[in-house]
Amino acid sequence: QQQVKQSPQSLIVQKGGISIINCAYENTAFDYFPWYQQFPGKGPALLIAIRPDVSEKKEGRFTISFNKSAKQFSLHIMDSQPGDSATYFCAAGGSLRGSRPLNAGGTSYGKLTFGQGTILTVHP
Amino acid sequence: EAGVAQSPRYKIIEKRQSVAFWCNPISGHATLYWYQQILGQGPKLLIQFQNNGVVDDSQLPKDRFSAERLKGVDSTLKIQPAKLEDSAVYLCASSPSGVNEQYFGPGTRLTVT
Numbered sequence: 001q002q003q004v005k006q007s008p009q010s011l012i013v014q015k016g017g018i019s020i021i022n023c024a025y026e027n028t029a030f031d032y033f034p035w036y037q038q039f040p041g042k043g044p045a046l047l048i049a050i051r052p053d054v055s056e057k058k059e060g061r062f063t064i065s066f067n068k069s070a071k072q073f074s075l076h077i078m079d080s081q082p083g084d085s086a087t088y089f090c091a092a093g094g095s096l097r098g099s100r101p102l103n104a105g106g107t108s109y110g111k112l113t114f115g116q117g118t119i120l121t122v123h124p
Numbered sequence: 125e126a127g128v129a130q131s132p133r134y135k136i137i138e139k140r141q142s143v144a145f146w147c148n149p150i151s152g153h154a155t156l157y158w159y160q161q162i163l164g165q166g167p168k169l170l171i172q173f174q175n176n177g178v179v180d181d182s183q184l185p186k187d188r189f190s191a192e193r194l195k196g197v198d199s200t201l202k203i204q205p206a207k208l209e210d211s212a213v214y215l216c217a218s219s220p221s222g223v224n225e226q227y228f229g230p231g232t233r234l235t236v237t
Contacts, residue, residue, distance in 0.1 A: 006166075032224045043128070043215055043228030044167065089166050093224065110155055110224060111180055114166030 004092050006115025013122050019077040021118045023090035026071065030092040034112070035064065035075045038087045047088075048075070080122045090115040126150065128229030130216050136235045142204040145232045149197070149218030155179075157226060158191055158201050159215040167215055173199065174221070206236045 005024045013019045025033075034049035050057045050064040050073065057064045063076040077084055091112040129148040137143050149156050154175050159167035170189065172179040175196040184191070188207070193199040203210055213233050217226040 004166075034224070036228075041230070043217075043230050045228065046225055049224070091166075110219065110226075111157075111169050111172055112167075112226065114168070117164070117166050 004090060004113050004115045006090050006118060008118060009116070010119040011121070013080045013120065015080065015082060015122055015124050017080050017122075019080045019084070019120055019122070020074060021088055021090070021120070022072065022074045023092075023115050024070075024072045025092045025113075027092070027113075028071070029094055030113075032093045033064070033066065033073050034091050034093075035062075036089045036091065036114075038089065038117075044089060077120075080120075082122045082124050085120055085122050088118045088120055128216055128218055128227055130214075130229040130232055132232055133230065134233050134235075136237065137206055139208055139236050140205040142202065143206055143234060144200050144202045145214050145216075145234075147199045147201070147216030147229060149199075149216070150227055152220065153218035153227075154196070154221035155219045156193055156199050157217040157219075158199070159217065159228075161213045161215055161231070163212070170201070203234075206234075208236050210234060211236045 003026055007022050031052050035047045036044035037047045038044040048059050048062045048064055050066050052068045055066050061078045066073045091114045093112040131146050135143055156173045158170045160170050161167045170184045171181040171191045173193045176193050189203055191201045213231040215228050215231045217228045219226045
């Protein structure tokens with residue numbers, strides 16, 4: 001019930017195209033869904049995140065779409081650039097909003113469960 | 125603002141040897157996480173600290189892995205004895221109290237031969 005499934009494993013896009021990466025989760029207690037970008041030899045860096053009270057969030061060329069009933073969310077990268085070539089990870093966890101304790105009901109809030117990653121290559 | 129610091133960046137050891145990793149989180153961040161990232165996979169949480177207390181260590185192989193955060197600031201993760209399957213990048217992350225956003229360090233790449 002803690003799994004987060006990510007697809008595709010790898011993606012090749014032409015410069016200027018749209019990159020789409022999908023994730024599905026099982027645990028309905030998850031209410032925080034971030035996307036991380038990781039370059040070789042570096043740690044993951046937070047790109048954008050969404051909570052289930054909205055269906056879409058946009059920051060620059062990056063958009064998260066969220067479907068609560070289907071328990072799915074996706075990352076769209078518009079006008080993809082060669083500099084976007086990296087590994088992308090979706091993740092899911094319990095939101096730390098409010099005064100909810102870090103460890104309640106068997107769930108550790110703040111803890112993230114990551115997908116398997118998508119290697120994105122953007123060709124010039 | 126300085127980021128999360130980790131050392132060493134690389135370590136090669138033989139199986140059955142011991143190894144320790146160090147992490148210094150961003151100043152003021154109360155929550156500290158250790159993740160294991162095996163090549164080609166997403167990070168997997170090993171242990172989560174809030175100040176110097178353990179919040180979650182359910183996925184830490186306690187027969188060989190240990191971690192501490194004695195003064196609620198920096199932390200060490202130890203493996204004793206190491207196995208071949210421990211070869212991975214060990215990532216440390218931190219976040220302010222009550223905030224979901226986690227900030228990752230560059231990681232320590234461990235190779236066990």
